[in-house]
Amino acid sequence: MDVVLRHLSAFTDGITTTLELTALSFAGALLIGVVVAALRVSPVAALRGVGTVYVETFQNTPLLVLLVLFVFGLPEVGVIFPLFTTAVIVIALYEAAYIAEAVRSGINTVSIGQAEAARALGLTFGQSLRLVILPQALRGVVQPIGNIFIALTMNTSLAAAVGVVELTSAANRVNLLEAQPIPVFVGAGLGYMVICAVAGLLTGVIERKVAIVR
Amino acid sequence: MKSTSPSSAVLTPMVEARAINKSFGAVRVLTDVDLTVAAGEVVVLIGPSGAGKSTLCRCLNRLENVDSGVVLLDGEELPAEGRALARLRTEVGMVFQQFNLFAHKTVLQNVTLGPIRVKGLSAGDADRQARALLDRVGIADKADHYPAQLSGGQQQRAAIARALAMQPKVMLFDEPTSALDPEMVNEVLDVMVDLAREGMTMVVVTHEMGFARRAADRVVFMADGQIVEVGTPETFFTAPTTDRARDFLSKVLSH
Numbered sequence: 407m408d409v410v411l412r413h414l415s416a417f418t419d420g421i422t423t424t425l426e427l428t429a430l431s432f433a434g435a436l437l438i439g440v441v442v443a444a445l446r447v448s449p450v451a452a453l454r455g456v457g458t459v460y461v462e463t464f465q466n467t468p469l470l471v472l473l474v475l476f477v478f479g480l481p482e483v484g485v486i487f488p489l490f491t492t493a494v495i496v497i498a499l500y501e502a503a504y505i506a507e508a509v510r511s512g513i514n515t516v517s518i519g520q521a522e523a524a525r526a527l528g529l530t531f532g533q534s535l536r537l538v539i540l541p542q543a544l545r546g547v548v549q550p551i552g553n554i555f556i557a558l559t560m561n562t563s564l565a566a567a568v569g570v571v572e573l574t575s576a577a578n579r580v581n582l583l584e585a586q587p588i589p590v591f592v593g594a595g596l597g598y599m600v601i602c603a604v605a606g607l608l609t610g611v612i613e614r615k616v617a618i619v620r
Numbered sequence: 621m622k623s624t625s626p627s628s629a630v631l632t633p634m635v636e637a638r639a640i641n642k643s644f645g646a647v648r649v650l651t652d653v654d655l656t657v658a659a660g661e662v663v664v665l666i667g668p669s670g671a672g673k674s675t676l677c678r679c680l681n682r683l684e685n686v687d688s689g690v691v692l693l694d695g696e697e698l699p700a701e702g703r704a705l706a707r708l709r710t711e712v713g714m715v716f717q718q719f720n721l722f723a724h725k726t727v728l729q730n731v732t733l734g735p736i737r738v739k740g741l742s743a744g745d746a747d748r749q750a751r752a753l754l755d756r757v758g759i760a761d762k763a764d765h766y767p768a769q770l771s772g773g774q775q776q777r778a779a780i781a782r783a784l785a786m787q788p789k790v791m792l793f794d795e796p797t798s799a800l801d802p803e804m805v806n807e808v809l810d811v812m813v814d815l816a817r818e819g820m821t822m823v824v825v826t827h828e829m830g831f832a833r834r835a836a837d838r839v840v841f842m843a844d845g846q847i848v849e850v851g852t853p854e855t856f857f858t859a860p861t862t863d864r865a866r867d868f869l870s871k872v873l874s875h
Contacts, residue, residue, distance in 0.1 A: 523720035527734040528710030
């Protein structure tokens with residue numbers, strides 16, 4: 407493994423970029439995902455339609471295709487972002503579709519009586535969702551969202567294909583110099599494993615912490 | 621029971637349902653139902669299951685949309701779902717069979733949510749009011765518990781406090797004791813009887829004939845989606861005029 411140690415700074419820079427990419431795109435995905443889930447349960451048919459089209463579009467296209475399309479397509483329409491920013495946006499949009507579906511399944515587990523009680527108090531639909539339904543729905547989907555986080559972490563490696571120098575790309579560069587693919591990619595793989603193992607543990611902690619007394 | 625003069629009933633209907641029709645798919649649940657409830661009046665809806673009592677009750681705050689007919693609250697027609705309806709709903713308290721307390725909030729938070737978020741009360745004022753209400757329904761010591769940590773009777777009393785916190789003009793009770801163990805029924809009914817004595821306008825769907833006798837100004841007997849008979853508790857229970865009512869009473873009062 408000393409090939410990894412010789413290029414340690416390349417690996418740590420790569421991991422740092424992977425972590426940034428993961429954290430930012432996950433934050434974006436969570437935000438967009440909750441909004442899309444809210445659209446999908448809206449009483450307004452047009453909004454439900456928008457939510458459905460969103461989910462079907464991003465869930466049914468490969469992330470790599472989306473990355474390439476955005477990286478080369480955005481400049482075509484005059485929008486020029488740094489590669490890293492574009493990757494964050496695309497991964498966030500893509501994973502948001504999965505988060506939306508997880509959150510929607512959580513919403514469906516909250517009993518209809520909770521929404522009725524909220525409406526009977528005079529809360530608007532938005533307030534009912536924000537104050538009563540979503541807080542309960544999200545508590546129930548910590549585990550699936552943790553899984554999406556892990557998948558998202560792995561998916562950030564696709565950003566390597568469009569030139570973002572994250573962990574996989576860093577490993578690839580080191581391998582081009584050293585031609586030792588096994589230790590180099592085992593090293594990169596261990597990096598992902600550590601991130602995901604920590605995420606898995608945190609998921610369990612959060613799940614227990616926010617659990618509703620039943 | 622209370623001194624609501626007939627003339628005030630005519631002058632100020634608190635709740636008025638006119639020609640309500642409602643179907644669930646092919647099943648007709650309510651057929652041309654008219655119901656007027658005066659301010660301060662306690663109306664008890666009874667009848668066999670499937671008669672449409674709960675549906676009628678839920679139509680009164682539009683939790684259930686009517687197919688045709690109008691519902692007026694203190695003279696104002698309930699609009700379609702939206703902000704205006706949400707505002708009118710603040711004036712109608714509702715108590716459900718399954719309590720429906722917000723599971724992720726403490727009892728106190730359940731009671732303060734509406735006043736803070738809908739009425740714009742400060743947290744301090746809402747808190748004081750909520751604690752007074754919880755004291756009134758006898759569960760002041762449960763303020764910081766979660767609903768699941770309470771007995772059914774305590775949960776239902778918390779739900780009544782939550783509805784009262786909005787200072788409603790009318791309280792709707794949809795089978796408030798049907799999900800309770802028998803020994804907890806009375807603690808809830810006692811709270812309701814007190815409310816009735818204090819002059820709250822109430823519409824109560826119940827199978828508790830004892831409550832109807834003790835607290836009702838009028839008993840409305842429903843069957844097959846229609847109002848079959850209306851009367852004071854005394855006349856209804858001792859001398860029902862319709863066969864349907866006699867048949868029903870013979871079944872529920874036989875032992």
